[in-house]
Amino acid sequence: MPSPTDYDLVILGGGAAAFAAITEASRQGLSTAMVNTGLPIGGTCVNVGCVPSKHLLAVAEHGAAASDNPFDAVTYTEEPTVDWTEALDGTDEIVERFRQENYVDVAEHFETDIYEGYGQLIDDTTIEVVDGLDKGTRIAGEKALIATGSSPWAPPIDGLDDVEYYTSETILDERDLPESISIIGGGYIALEWGQILHRVGVDITILQRSDRILSGMEVQLGREIQRAFREEGIDIVTGNDFQQVQSAAADGGTEAIQQGVTVETTVDGDSRVFTAEALFVATGVQPNSQNIGLEALGVETEPDGAIRVDECFQTTNSDIYAAGDVIGEPELETVAAKEGNHVVKNAFGDEGATIDYNAVPAVVFTSPEVAAVGTTELEYMNEHGTCSCRTVQMEDVPRAKAVKNTDGLVQVVKHHETDEIVGVHMVGPRAADMIMEATLAVKFDLTVDDIIDTVHPFPTFSEAFKQTCQTFRRDTSKMSCCIE
Incomplete structure (x- = not known):
């Protein structure tokens, strides 16, 4: 095995936290390298999160403009239609441009070396690419940053593992939408995607476990958005005690997502069954902290898998820092970037930079x-x-x-x-x-x-x-x- 290439800072991950870190590192004259795996460079926000969803929300909004028109002075001769395949093609073009201009070009500008493949920490500050394009490569740094992000999480509902379902990532690959979708979840992903899909012609039912949607926010907000959604024609059912999910197909085969999915639940003590052509699971995310070498290096995690850090983003291994979704809530691109920036300030300047998450x-x-x-x-x-x-x-x-x-x-x-x-x-x-x-x-x-x-x-x-x-x-x- 060749000796590792040395840098000041090595990063496992290639999203917002990583790029904020290399930006600050460049300002300090530090050398950097990152190992990127999973999603293309840029991470969740540019590839499957903020950028595509906001583009499609705008597409869907224009598609619904005629039905939402409040002015008697304005009339439409025909209803607008949305070509979903064309909408996704447009999304792909925007994502590719963002990825190139905001990430690939930025990494080149800051002279950051990017290695593609699945990376693991094999020593305190050494990362090895164990699979993928640059398999066998090792990079070492004075400090290491873990910024591996998160992935969609599915709750432990009986039968869920046996059916196919969409997530906020896989829906972007679906060119032929079903006529109806049941969405499990009541947070921002469920609501944003529920409205997108409803406005492009899909019959949507949102099923939330707690007694209100947006359960982590002020009570009035969930109540108000729920009223607005129901007026628009989006069915929302709260207070679900999910019992079972199963394919509506008689054979229960692998084509379940095309043939139908049934959600059996209890609401206010009454058994209810919701059947749609497809299922969308939008119940949050889980940190990408598994199988990256943490335990051997003394990096501790929380019960939900989030990497444990102090207020300065230092892990329980003093040479290793972590930032972004992999350290838990709030899972926001802007927060990840701020955390990544602060990691470099703290690791190399001992600045004690922190974040007031309340603001x-x-x-x-x-x-x-x-x-x-x-x-x-x-x-x-x-x-x-x-x-x-x-x-x-x-x-x-x-x-x-x-x-x-x-x-x-x-x-x-x-x-x-x-x-x-x-x-x-x-x-x-x-x-x-x-x-x-x-x-x-x-x-x-x-x-x-x-x-x-x-x-x-x-x-x-x-x-x-x-x-x-x-x-x-x-x-x-x-x-x-x-x-x-």
Whole structure:
């Protein structure tokens, strides 16, 4: 076996955390190399996550434009149709361009060596490619970063392993969509893909285990998006106690996903059966931490497989760091990038860089959009025994009324003594963009009066945040459009 090639930093993985790390490493004049396996270079977000799903959400939204038209002055002579194969071809083109421009070209610019294949840590900071294109290659560094990401996770439901089902990755390979799909799950992946598929003509039923969708977010958000989905024609059933999944085909053969899948469940004590042509499992992800050599090197993991790190992203092996989805929630591309950046600062500069996860916004890119940052009403109540919270409905916001796009709400949670904004939760048009002002408010301890005192453009959806802050000070039903 040849001696390993030496670098300052070696990385197992090729996604957002890895590329943020090589960017910071280049700034510090450090040499880097990465071993990439599984998904093409760029990881989940560019290949099977953010980029393709947001493109297809836009395609589906335009496909549904005629049915969603609220204006009597606008008429359509015929309904638009969506060519799913053409939509996926367009997605592939965008993904390939992003991958080349944002990852391959970036790695070349920073003079990072990329090795393709399945990598394992065989020494504290030595990675060997044990299978794949560059099998047999060894790279060693002063420090090592594990950034192997995550993969779709399926729950232990009886029979699930015996049927074929879609995930957020495999659905991108399906050119011939079925007429109906049951989706198990009620988080952002289930909702985004449920709306995409519904709007391109698939009959969708969403089956959620807990008593509400978006169960990790503010209660009102799940309730509001559930109402909007049902109005659109997407069936949502919550409170499922899943009993069994099986092929609807008589022979139970390998063609089950084409012939039908039945989900047997109990809802409020009643047995129910949901049958569709296909099944989509969207129940979250699991860290890619198996079979990469962790145990032999003293790198500990949590019960769910997430690599255990301290606040500076150092593992239980002092020479090895970890970042991104492989260390657990929140599994967000932007968070992975920030973590990867901080790894290099901490490993080579001892900067002690950390992340305030409470000030990280979460977004669901459905229509209407869902966005949140900071503390929920329930979390605040549990901590303080009281809550100073206000909610404004989008139907009371001037811009929303003017454009007849009034689905949604904004809730602000403030500290009951200092008036500092500690949480903002919203459903509505442009919520994904509006949440950034709220994020700054939470991050920098702004008060509701700071937001009220800030002049907002009129009429905009962003005024909904200001208007919600104003409800702490006045009766906003007795207020002209842009007072203060």
